[in-house]
Amino acid sequence: MESTSTSASSLFSLDQATCSALFQNRPHYYYENGEIEEEEMGDYLSNSLLQGMDELQRTSSSSSSQSALTFECGMQRHKKPKYVFVLVGLPAVGKSSMSSHLMEYLSREQSTRDLRCQVYNAGKVRRSMSFQNLGLLSMRLANDSSEDLFSPKNHDKKELYARITLEKLLKDLDSDICDVAIFDATNSRVNRRRFVFEEICSYNQMRNKKFCITPVVLQISCNDHDFIKFNVHNKAFNADYYDKPYEYAVRDFAKRLRNYHLQFTPFTRREFAQLASLVQRRGLDYGVFCFNIMNAGTVPTRDDNFGVLPVQKEQVQTVINLVAQFVEHYTKLFGHTYVDSVSDFFSKEARDGSQYLSAINSVINEEFLDELQGSLDSNLQGN
C-alpha cells in the first residue's frame, strides 16, 4: 500500500490514493499489502510519541473543564472531536463486556456524560446478516464447523462483516448520531488495523466534514486460565450457540480460539509508532492513543499505555485522561465483580458437583492452552 504523505498545507487535496477504500468499495485492498516498511517508523517513537506520553502522564483528569463538544482540534478549526476506540483482542477476552463498562464510565463522569457512545460489534453484524439473508438455516451454516468461517484461510469472508461494521460506525459519526464509537472486533491482524487507521485518516482529510476523529486503540488480553475457562463457559450460551448443546458449543468455541491464535498478532509499541507516523504523514493532528487492559485490570499495564496529544489538546486530553483512569483503575471500578464471579463459579462447581467444569476442563486443558500460547509466541516472532 502506498500511503500518501501529506503536509498540513496539502490537507485538503484528496486524491485517488487518499480516498477511503470504503468509499471506493474496495474492501479487500489491504489484504494485498505487504508489511509496513521499517522506514515508516522514522523517529516518531523517540520524539513526538514520548513527548505525548510525558504530557499525558503529567496531566490529571481534572485539568480541563472545557466541553468536549466545543473543542476545535488540529489545523482545522470548527471541527468537533469524535473518538473511535479500535478494540484489539482475541475472542472471549472481555472486549464486549469492557465496552459496556467504558460507556457506563464515560456516562457517569461530568465532563463526558453528554457524549453519545455506541458499540459497533462485528460479530453482531455477522449474526444479523446471517439471519437476514437465509434465516435460521444460514445461522446454523455460519456456525457449522465445516464452514470454518474463522479459519485463517477464510479470513476474507469474515472481513466483509468488519468492513460493513466500520462503514456503519463512520456513517453514524458523520451523521452526528454518535460521538464515541467503539469498534468491537478482534482486529487480529496488522493489515486490518492499518485499514481501520487508513479509513479514519481518509475521513479526517475530507475538507467538507464537520468532525475530526481521534483514534484510540484499546487492547484487551487475558492469559489467566481460570478467566479463560469462565469466559468460554459464558460464550457457550451466546447467540452463536443458542440451539447447540453445551459440550458442542465449548468444542466449537475452542476451535475458534485455535484458529484465532494462529492469526492474531498482538498490538505492540512498534505498531503504534507506525500508525502514529501514518497519521502524522497524512498531515493530521487529532491525537492517537493506545491503552491495554490485561486480566480484567489485575495486571498493571501503565508502561504499555501511550499516546500523542494533538496541538489543540484540551478536549482530547480530558477524554483521554478519563480513559487512562478507567484503564488504570478498571479492577476497582468494574473488574472486581467479574473476578468474584469467576471464583464463585469455580467454588460452586466444586461444591455442588461439576455441572460444566468437566466439559470445560476436557477441552480447555493445559495442553490446549499451551498450544494457544505457542501459536501466539510464533506469531510475535514472525512479526
Ligand SMILES: Nc1ncnc2c1ncn2[C@@H]1O[C@H](COP(=O)(O)OP(=O)(O)O)[C@@H](O)[C@H]1O
Ligand atoms: N471484564 C468482564 N466483566 C464482566 N464479564 C466478563 C468480563 N470479561 C469476560 N467476561 C465474561 O466472559 C464472557 C466473554 O466476554 P466478552 O466480553 O463477550 O468477550 P469478547 O467480546 O472479547 O469476545 C462474557 O459473556 C462475560 O460473562
Ligand SMILES: O=P(O)(O)OC[C@H]1O[C@@](CO)(OP(=O)(O)O)[C@@H](O)[C@@H]1O
Ligand atoms: O472480524 P474480527 O476482527 O475477527 O471480529 C469479529 C469476530 O469476533 C467475534 C469473535 O468471537 O466476536 P464476538 O465474540 O463479539 O461475536 C466473532 O463473532 C466475530 O465474527
